[in-house]
Amino acid sequence: MLERIFNDIAAPLLDRVTNIARGQSVTLSIVAVLVATYLLLYRYQLVKAHPNEPPVIPSTVPFIGHVLGMLLLGGRYVKNLGLRNPDKPIFTLPIPRSRMYIVTDPSLAMAVQRASKTLSFTPLVPDITKRVFGLDEDTVTIVRQHLDPAPGEPRGFLADMHDLVYAYFGPGKALDELSLDAVRQLARQVDEYAAAVQREDRKECEVDLLGWIRHLVAVATANLLYGDENPIALHPELESAFWDFDHGLGSLLIGIFPSVTARKAYRGREALAAALEEYLVRNRHVSSDEGRRGASRIVQKRVAIALGHGWTLRMTARSELSFLFAGIVNTATTTFWMVLHLFASASSSSTGADNLSLLSKIRSELSSVISPDPESQTEPGLVLSLDRLKSSGSCPALDSLFRECLRRNSDTYSTRLVKSTASLSGLAPGGSEGPQLYHLTAESVVQISGGTMHADPRFWGPDADKFDSSRFLSVHGGNNNDNKTTTTSTHPAAFRAFGGGKTLCPGRHFAAVTIKSLVALLATKFDITAAPHDGDGDGGIAVPDKEDGVLPVHVLEPKREVRVRVRVRDQRAVRVVA
Numbered sequence: 213m214l215e216r217i218f219n220d221i222a223a224p225l226l227d228r229v230t231n232i233a234r235g236q237s238v239t240l241s242i243v244a245v246l247v248a249t250y251l252l253l254y255r256y257q258l259v260k261a262h263p264n265e266p267p268v269i270p271s272t273v274p275f276i277g278h279v280l281g282m283l284l285l286g287g288r289y290v291k292n293l294g295l296r297n298p299d300k301p302i303f304t305l306p307i308p309r310s311r312m313y314i315v316t317d318p319s320l321a322m323a324v325q326r327a328s329k330t331l332s333f334t335p336l337v338p339d340i341t342k343r344v345f346g347l348d349e350d351t352v353t354i355v356r357q358h359l360d361p362a363p364g365e366p367r368g369f370l371a372d373m374h375d376l377v378y379a380y381f382g383p384g385k386a387l388d389e390l391s392l393d394a395v396r397q398l399a400r401q402v403d404e405y406a407a408a409v410q411r412e413d414r415k416e417c418e419v420d421l422l423g424w425i426r427h428l429v430a431v432a433t434a435n436l437l438y439g440d441e442n443p444i445a446l447h448p449e450l451e452s453a454f455w456d457f458d459h460g461l462g463s464l465l466i467g468i469f470p471s472v473t474a475r476k477a478y479r480g481r482e483a484l485a486a487a488l489e490e491y492l493v494r495n496r497h498v499s500s501d502e503g504r505r506g507a508s509r510i511v512q513k514r515v516a517i518a519l520g521h522g523w524t525l526r527m528t529a530r531s532e533l534s535f536l537f538a539g540i541v542n543t544a545t546t547t548f549w550m551v552l553h554l555f556a557s558a559s560s561s562s563t564g565a566d567n568l569s570l571l572s573k574i575r576s577e578l579s580s581v582i583s584p585d586p587e588s589q590t591e592p593g594l595v596l597s598l599d600r601l602k603s604s605g606s607c608p609a610l611d612s613l614f615r616e617c618l619r620r621n622s623d624t625y626s627t628r629l630v631k632s633t634a635s636l637s638g639l640a641p642g643g644s645e646g647p648q649l650y651h652l653t654a655e656s657v658v659q660i661s662g663g664t665m666h667a668d669p670r671f672w673g674p675d676a677d678k679f680d681s682s683r684f685l686s687v688h689g690g691n692n693n694d695n696k697t698t699t700t701s702t703h704p705a706a707f708r709a710f711g712g713g714k715t716l717c718p719g720r721h722f723a724a725v726t727i728k729s730l731v732a733l734l735a736t737k738f739d740i741t742a743a744p745h746d747g748d749g750d751g752g753i754a755v756p757d758k759e760d761g762v763l764p765v766h767v768l769e770p771k772r773e774v775r776v777r778v779r780v781r782d783q784r785a786v787r788v789v790a
């Protein structure tokens with residue numbers, strides 16, 4: 213291979229350089245050599261590892277350019293590469309000592325997911341969790357055992373945890389009970405907040421919308437999963453440590469001297485891990501005879517699995533930090549976008565009659581979900597019925613808003629390691645010829661770029677870059693993420709907010725119920741308007757862009773804070789029933 217490169221590329225280039233440099237100044241000769249070296253490297257990065265390797269997209273700075281792009285521009289870099297190369301359903305990015313394959317076509321994404329024996333996420337987990345959650349070497353050794361067991365083979369920690377979480381969050385009694393508890397916790401937070409606003413002199417509060425919703429979700433989720441004496445309830449200052457950790461997760465993942473380069477996140481993580489360890493050591497996860505409610509059953513089982521595989525309590529605390537993270541972050545951010553669009557559409561004079569009616573449309577849908585409580589005794593109350601909220605077709609505008617917020621703000625990617633050389637059958641470059649067999653080199657990484665697919669006009673129409681709360685109302689279809697309504701042009705697998713295949717988010721059913729319930733509670737109980745000096749100039753709430761210049765480890769946040777005024781619209785307390 214090297215000989216071929218030298219003969220085909222380097223030798224002619226060197227000849228040319230020598231000719232140019234002959235008789236010229238030393239400076240010119242150096243420049244010529246540098247140019248030749250650059251051209252050589254540029255051409256070298258285009259060399260495929262196999263004739264059928266996906267088309268290579270070279271970078272201007274050979275080999276390190278793509279990595280630099282990802283570090284500097286975050287998720288936006290790969291997303292935009294995909295959008296600029298719509299003729300390449302999969303492409304190769306040369307990176308130092310390896311390659312990265314980016315998939316931007318839904319059918320190929322499904323092929324990646326099906327090839328789970330050779331294309332797997334699990335071999336990457338030990339290293340990722342070590343960096344992000346600070347696992348020690350002994351624990352990482354345990355995590356590495358029996359990563360992808362075939363039926364009948366011994367099962368490792370990850371396989372057992374995967375089975376538990378997917379079984380628990382699958383449709384059924386356990387999920388129904390957990391969802392009911394979760395929405396009760398959320399309703400309690402919302403009622404308490406409404407009561408606090410009512411006590412204010414002006415009967416209204418000004419808040420940072422995302423910060424407010426995060427607080428409601430974080431407190432409710434910590435209560436739900438970890439019981440009365442959860443670390444955030446006992447140490448409320450840990451809530452900001454949690455968001456510090458969240459915001460530096462990308463830097464922790466990169467893992468270069470995290471205690472220095474990701475100081476705040478590192479300190480936040482360590483504070484949370486220490487509090488969770490104390491929580492476990494003091495048995496606060498166990499319900500007590502004195503009436504203390506301990507951790508949820510799912511957490512009890514997770515802890516038992518970790519200990520059963522030989523994890524120490526100190527490390528088990530870090531595994532729980534990962535679960536707390538999964539339970540809070542996407543739920544809070546998705547709820548924020550939904551509430552923002554809902555109230556922005558209602559308050560903006562420039563968005564027209566259609567949008568103006570979104571809030572009233574959704575409030576009217578919700579009248580069958582949240583209604584006067586016939587059982588309230590001393591004071592009038594409301595009752596929220598989860599069965600009604602979940603029943604198909606009862607809240608189409610709310611469902612569509614949920615999915616559109618995820619489509620627009622989730623640039624997530626699913627990652628797989630090529631365990632051994634693999635072939636993938638899919639659309640040929642340009643899409644015109646028949647299916648093509650793509651060669652994937654062992655030890656490379658495959659990324660399914662959800663961000664590209666979510667923004668691709670071929671799947672969502674010419675207005676793909678616009679927010680359209682009614683986009684998912686149009687036509688019925690189906691896809692691998694259990695989303696039953698899609699538009700005509702939508703490929704069934706182009707919606708990637710929950711990932712797909714073996715790593716498809718297990719919490720998606722739970723998240724859908726809790727997020728829609730929280731939006732329903734907030735839309736029913738509050739009126740939300742722009743804070744003075746923070747609106748769109750016409751008195752409405754301005755909707756900022758998403759911040760897509762970060763590693764898209766979860767639903768993206770807004771580019772700037774949105775300050776709003778919150779006023780109580782209905783102060784009746786809400787009882788939640790199944």
Ligand code: HEM
Pocket residue numbers: 374377538539540542543546618622624625626627708709710711712714715716717718719720722723727767
């Ligand atoms: C809108 C809310 C949510 C979104 C958008 C979301 C999205 C995702 C995504 C994209 C992944 C990775 C998929 C992949 O790599 O292919 C994931 C994994 C996961 N999610 Fe969610 N999630 C949400 C809510 C939740 C909730 C509420 C929970 C639990 C309480 C949860 C638990 C998990 C877990 C445990 C995993 C790891 C699965 C594994 O072992 O591979 N998620 N989620």
